[in-house]
Each structure stands twice: as structure tokens, then as C-alpha cells.
Amino acid sequence: MEPTRPSDGHPGTPSSGQPPYGGAPQQPGQQYGGQPQQPGQPPNPGPQFGGQPPYPGQAPYPGQAPYAGMPPVQGMPHGPQYPGQPQKTSTPAILSLVFGIVGAILISVILGIVALSKISTTGQKGKGLAIAGLAVSGLWLVGLVVGIAVFGDGEPDRDASGQVTTTQNTRADKLRVGDCVSEIKEAAEVRNLELVPCDQPNGGKVFAVFDLPAGKWPGLTAVQTAAEKGCVDRWAATGKQLDDASDIIYLHPIENGWSLGDRGTTCLVTPK
Structure with a gap:
């Protein structure tokens, strides 16, 4: 067996300069879990909940609650924000244009007016289609009037006896x-x-x-x-x-x- 030198001091007491059991050497003015304490300063309370306090003029870490004395951020909406649903195109507006193209003037005009009325209240798309349907119907009407004025309605002119007197x-x-x-x-x-x-x-x-x-x-x-x-x-x-x-x-x-x-x-x- 090899002889062992006994420790200084009383048995069970660590020698001078050795760290206590399970810990680091304790320096004068240092507390566990805190910053070094300078002579003449109040004790440092150690780290706060959520992380180390910021230095003067430094913003808190992301996700960290603001510290006392810092004004909260204003104007930020709560909860997730989603884009609005796209508006559908007005069905009467589409039908107004279709019937206007095929020459159904009365139906096209009625559907166009209905479409414009609903679009102004619902915010749907299709205002241009409704206006186009009304415009095409107007062109049909003008053409019909001009045709009647130029070519007549096809009914020949007759005298009182029903006979045609002119070519x-x-x-x-x-x-x-x-x-x-x-x-x-x-x-x-x-x-x-x-x-x-x-x-x-x-x-x-x-x-x-x-x-x-x-x-x-x-x-x-x-x-x-x-x-x-x-x-x-x-x-x-x-x-x-x-x-x-x-x-x-x-x-x-x-x-x-x-x-x-x-x-x-x-x-x-x-x-x-």
C-alpha cells in the first residue's frame, strides 16, 4: 500500500483553494447563478425569467416579453391574418352579355340592370360584362330601327282594295x-x-x-x-x-x- 498524505485541516474539510463538493470555486463577491458582485453594489438578483436582462439600450430577445418600463408594440392585429376570399363573377352579368350577342334584347337589358344592381351591393365581379351586354343590346336596337326605316317591316303598301299600286x-x-x-x-x-x-x-x-x-x-x-x-x-x-x-x-x-x-x-x- 502506498502512503497517503492527510488533507490540511480537519477531516472532511476541503483544503484551502479547493472547490466545495460538487461545485466550482467560490470567489469573493460571487453568488451562485448571478453576475459577479462588485464591492459597494447591491446584490445582483441573477437571471430573470425568460433570459438575461438586456443591456441598457438593447432590445429584448425575440419572443421575450418586454421588461418593465418598455412600452408595448401598438397596432399589431391579434391572431393569424388570411387573405380575403376572391369574389365570384355575377351570373346575370354573364347571361346579359350572352343574350345581348344573340339578339335577345329585352332579356339582355333586364339581366344587365339586375346584375349592376346586385354588383353595387355584393361587390361581385362582372360589372364590365353587364355594361357590355347592355351596349350590345343597344346596338341591336339601333340596327333594328335603322333596318325598319330603310327597308320597312316587309309589309307591302296596298290601296283600299288590297291591291299593290307601286313596285x-x-x-x-x-x-x-x-x-x-x-x-x-x-x-x-x-x-x-x-x-x-x-x-x-x-x-x-x-x-x-x-x-x-x-x-x-x-x-x-x-x-x-x-x-x-x-x-x-x-x-x-x-x-x-x-x-x-x-x-x-x-x-x-x-x-x-x-x-x-x-x-x-x-x-x-x-x-x-
Whole structure:
């Protein structure tokens, strides 16, 4: 065994200059958990809750509550902030533009007014669409007025007896029995005809006008067959003899007009 030198002082007492059990050497003026205390200064209370106090003029650490004497930050909203929900486009505004484009003037104007009224209170988008719908409807209305002023409504001018006294243009569906036309050209669709007084040279005279039976579009061949038979039967019913220099022609509906309710057939005697 190796001899051991006994410690200075009483047994169990650490020698001078050695740290106490489980601790660091204690210097004069130093307290556990605090800053060194200078002679003549009050004891340092040690670290505060949440971290070390800032030095004079230094801001607290992020997330640290302000110390006494520091004014709280003003004007910061509480809780998380989220962007507002995007506004939807007004449905009446969209429909106003659509109906304005297709020429449904009345519906477009009503929807446009409704859209502008709601947009002003709800804050929805679509104000430009509603205004555009109203503008397009206005253009349709102006065009309609100009068309009527220039071309008329298609109804020919007649005297008290219903006879045409001047040459004028009209639609085929405005022809009456006894009307005379200047000329009829074969075409896929006859829109306008020139009416002339029957006491002048003409290209044909109307002797019958009738409607084909209502129903679904039966096909072009069926319509032509029914229109031809109807005209021939009606001419035979007049008891007149068709001379060799004349012929019977007929104007019949087409599929587009049929879908809009046109069933009218016009029969004429024309020179060959």
C-alpha cells in the first residue's frame, strides 16, 4: 500500500483553494447563478425569467416579453391574418352579355340592370360584362330601327282594295292571292320578292296560299311533294285552263324556317 498524505485541516474539510463538493470555486463577491458582485453594489438578483436582462439600450430577445418600463408594440392585429376570399363573377352579368350577342334584347337589358344592381351591393365581379351586354343590346336596337326605316317591316303598301299600286320589295310570306311579282329566280331560299302592279308586265301571279300540316320536319322531299300537290289541287279547283305558255310553281318552307313555325306555301302561275 502506498502512503497517503492527510488533507490540511480537519477531516472532511476541503483544503484551502479547493472547490466545495460538487461545485466550482467560490470567489469573493460571487453568488451562485448571478453576475459577479462588485464591492459597494447591491446584490445582483441573477437571471430573470425568460433570459438575461438586456443591456441598457438593447432590445429584448425575440419572443421575450418586454421588461418593465418598455412600452408595448401598438397596432399589431391579434391572431393569424388570411387573405380575403376572391369574389365570384355575377351570373346575370354573364347571361346579359350572352343574350345581348344573340339578339335577345329585352332579356339582355333586364339581366344587365339586375346584375349592376346586385354588383353595387355584393361587390361581385362582372360589372364590365353587364355594361357590355347592355351596349350590345343597344346596338341591336339601333340596327333594328335603322333596318325598319330603310327597308320597312316587309309589309307591302296596298290601296283600299288590297291591291299593290307601286313596285316594292317584300318577303315571300307577305304575298297574298292576286299579287304579281316581277320575276322569280330558282334558288335554295327565296327571301325577298319584287311586287309589281298586275296591270304591268310581270313574272307571275299568286293564285293560292296555304299552310302545310304542323308537326316535325318531314324532310325536304316530303315538303316539296305536299306543296306541289296542294298547288295543283287548288288550281284545278279554280276551273281555269292552264295554257301552254304558263306553268305552276310554288314556294315552300325549308327546314330552318320550319323550326321557327313557318308552314306557308305560296302557289303562282308564271310564264314559261
